Amino acid sequence: MKKLMLLTVLLTAGTLFCSAQADLPSAPGTPSKAQQEILDLSKTKWSWMADKNVDSLNTLFTDKCVFVHMGGSWGKTQELSTIKGGMIWYKKAAVYGASVNIFDNTAILLNDIDLLAVVGGNEVVHSFMVTEVYLKEDGKWKMGSLTFSQLLRPVKMTTNTPQH
Template sequence: MKQLLFGLLIMLSSQWLLAQNATDQEIINLSKEKWQWMADKNTDKLNSLFHEKSMFVHMGGSWGKKREMDVIKSGGIWYKKADIHEVTVNIIENTAILLNRIDLLAVVGGNEVTNPFMVTEVYVKENGSWKLGSLSFSKLLVRSNNNNNEKK
C-alpha cells in the first residue's frame, strides 16, 4: 500500500512539474516571438499581445501601450535584433515574470546602437491567453557575449 501511494505521489509530482515546464516554455516562446514582432514592426501582433494597461520602461523614460505602439510604428526605436543569452521564468498564479539578459541592436533616433540589458517582462493570463503587462529595460554595465562575461 505504501508503495502504491508513493508511486501515485511521484506520478502526480511529475505531472505538475511537466505542466510547470510547459508553461515556462510557453512564456519563453512568446517572449521570443515578441522580440521578432518588434524587429519586424508587426504592430498587429504586438497590439494583441500588449495589455491595454501595459507599461514600458526605457533608458529615456516610461510610458503606456499607445506611446510604445507609436514609437514602434514610427521607427523612433527600431528593435532590430535581440541576442538572448539567459532566460529565467517564474510563474506566480496567473502572472509570469521573465528575465532576459540580452544584447539589443536597435536604431534610436537614426543611430544604430547595441546595448546590454536585463529585460524584465511581466505577463498576466486573462481569459486563457497571456498578455504583456510590463516591459522594462535595465542597462548592464558589462557587455554580454556568447562565451563569457568579460568586458569588451
C-alpha cells in the same frame, strides 16, 4: 472483489500522482511547460518587435501595459506608436540567458540580452537585463510590463549572433 477495489485505488492514486507531477517544476535546467510557453512567447515578441509587427504586439500587450526605457516610460499606445513610427526599431535582440518564475496567473521573465536598435536614426547596441511581466487572461498570456535595465557588462553581440 478485493482485487477490483485494490485496482481502483491504485488507478486513482496513479492518476492523482501523474496529475500532480504535471504541476511540479521540471528537472533543473529544463523549463516546465508553462515556463517554455513564456520563453517561446518572449522569443516571438522579439521577432514581432524587429519586424515592427504592431498588430500582433497590440494583441500581446494588455491595455494597461507599461514600458520602461532608458529615455522614459510610457503605455501601450505610445509604445506601439514608437515602434510603428520607427522612433525605436528593435532590430536584433541576442538573448544570452532567460529565466521564468510563475506565480499563479503571473509570469516574470528575465532576459540577459544585447539589443541592436535604431533610435532616432542612430544604430546603437546595449546590454540589458529585460524584465517581462506576463498575466494570464482568459487562458492566454498577455504582457503587462517590459522594462530595460542597462547592464554594466560589455556587449557580447557580433554580427553572427542569432536573432531572437
